[in-house]
Amino acid sequence: MMKKYFQLKTLTALIIMSFFILILDSCYAQQIRGTKDSQQSMVKANDNFDDSKAIQKMLDQSKPGSVIYLPRGIYLIDAPLVMKTNNITLKGEDSTVFRFTNKTDYYAMYKTRIGMINICADNITIDHLIIDQNFTNSGRTDGDNPLIAGIMMGCAYGGKPYITKNITITNCTIYNYYGDGISVFHTSTDHLRVLNNTLISSYIVGNWKEAETKGEQAINVHSGDSISILNNVIRGALDDAIAIHFQSKDVIVAGNDITTTGGRILRNGTQNGVIKGNKIRYIQNGGSAIWISFESEGKVFNLNNALSITDNKIFIEKGIKIVSAIRLFGPGSNIIISNNQIETADRQGIGIELKDRMQEVAKKKFFGDNITIQNNQIKNFQTGIKRTISKQVQPPSIKILNNRYENVDKDYDSNDQ
Numbered sequence: 001m002m003k004k005y006f007q008l009k010t011l012t013a014l015i016i017m018s019f020f021i022l023i024l025d026s027c028y029a030q031q032i033r034g035t036k037d038s039q040q041s042m043v044k045a046n047d048n049f050d051d052s053k054a055i056q057k058m059l060d061q062s063k064p065g066s067v068i069y070l071p072r073g074i075y076l077i078d079a080p081l082v083m084k085t086n087n088i089t090l091k092g093e094d095s096t097v098f099r100f101t102n103k104t105d106y107y108a109m110y111k112t113r114i115g116m117i118n119i120c121a122d123n124i125t126i127d128h129l130i131i132d133q134n135f136t137n138s139g140r141t142d143g144d145n146p147l148i149a150g151i152m153m154g155c156a157y158g159g160k161p162y163i164t165k166n167i168t169i170t171n172c173t174i175y176n177y178y179g180d181g182i183s184v185f186h187t188s189t190d191h192l193r194v195l196n197n198t199l200i201s202s203y204i205v206g207n208w209k210e211a212e213t214k215g216e217q218a219i220n221v222h223s224g225d226s227i228s229i230l231n232n233v234i235r236g237a238l239d240d241a242i243a244i245h246f247q248s249k250d251v252i253v254a255g256n257d258i259t260t261t262g263g264r265i266l267r268n269g270t271q272n273g274v275i276k277g278n279k280i281r282y283i284q285n286g287g288s289a290i291w292i293s294f295e296s297e298g299k300v301f302n303l304n305n306a307l308s309i310t311d312n313k314i315f316i317e318k319g320i321k322i323v324s325a326i327r328l329f330g331p332g333s334n335i336i337i338s339n340n341q342i343e344t345a346d347r348q349g350i351g352i353e354l355k356d357r358m359q360e361v362a363k364k365k366f367f368g369d370n371i372t373i374q375n376n377q378i379k380n381f382q383t384g385i386k387r388t389i390s391k392q393v394q395p396p397s398i399k400i401l402n403n404r405y406e407n408v409d410k411d412y413d414s415n416d417q
Contacts, residue, residue: 045073052079062088070096078103080114087123097130102138105147113185115152122165126151126172135178136206143212146179154187161187168193178202181218189224197232203261204236211261211284213239223247231255237263244270246295247302253278262286268295269302275309282316288327289314296360303332303368311339318345330357332368343379347407351378354387367393374401384408388415
């Protein structure tokens with residue numbers, strides 16, 4: 001009797017378990033159909049027709065938690081796409097291409113920057129897409145105005161900027177960009193991750209001989225907290241390669257590989273920041289590869305505080321002219337510059353420059369305090385480290401320790417005014 005009871009109990013448990021497995025299998029099948037089969041029926045790649053309306057419909061109809069999957073192929077984008085639903089993933093494959101048609105100048109239409117993909121929601125992931133701005137086929141050339149940007153957060157073009165949270169952009173390629181590549185424009189963001197992307201400017205695609213700055217930033221963040229920009233490849237940065245413009249906190253820019261025509265890593269007003277292990281190579285004349293400063297024109301401005309610049313490699317090719325490799329231009333306080341390798345093929349310019357800056361509204365100069373420059377390798381510059389600080393500012397504490405100079409005319413030059 002007891003044996004039959006246990007047999008019956010075991011059979012009942014198996015029936016119940018099988019029932020739940022069937023339910024889970026059914027839900028999984030619905031999820032796959034919802035992210036692949038139904039969407040493939042709504043939009044087709046490689047048909048030479050505009051796909052933006054169909055993709056926008058998919059975005060609008062998706063519920064939180066959805067993964068919108070687009071298989072490989074070329075999708076023509078004739079109008080800006082807008083992501084307005086929280087907790088959405090937009091995912092492609094290695095050869096999933098969104099290509100702008102160049103039919104409309106959306107910068108002129110909105111009188112501001114607008115992207116091919118515009119994020120106005122939280123908890124968004126964009127993964128494995130090629131965003132082709134297609135500028136070199138627009139009929140415009142270097143020095144003209146852009147028509148559209150790549151991926152933009154905050155939707156400031158609508159007049160009411162949205163503060164985004166928890167955005168991840170990963171494994172994407174922003175191709176033939178002239179207009180911001182990845183950008184938080186005129187608004188703030190929290191918990192932004194820009195990881196393992198490749199950004200290739202129109203300068204590279206078009207094989208231009210010179211480059212203007214209207215191409216705008218490769219990766220641009222107006223302001224925000226907890227920002228990680230890691231392991232991206234940027235080729236031919238036309239303006240800033242990576243820029244944090246206004247008040248920000250807990251920002252790490254690390255492991256990025258950059259060639260630039262005049263761009264730089266820019267940090268304005270960061271509290272607790274790291275610039276580490278980046279490679280920057282100049283391929284055209286420019287200013288400074290790493291620029292630490294503040295926004296000079298606004299009524300409210302923030303100096304940097306607790307910022308480290310370590311283990312970066314900066315190289316300026318033969319025949320290329322720059323001002324300085326690393327520039328502290330009204331930088332703020334508690335800044336460490338250490339273990340960087342800075343080299344120019346020609347003997348020119350300044351390795352590390354320290355200079356005060358005028359804040360235009362206050363009509364007052366600022367520099368900062370507690371600066372440490374140590375263990376850097378500086379090669380082939382006219383001046384290894386140059387300090388030009390006005391007596392209008394409070395004399396800062398600057399420690400210069402154990403730097404290594406090679407083929408440098410002057411190790412250190414102090415030119416306090």
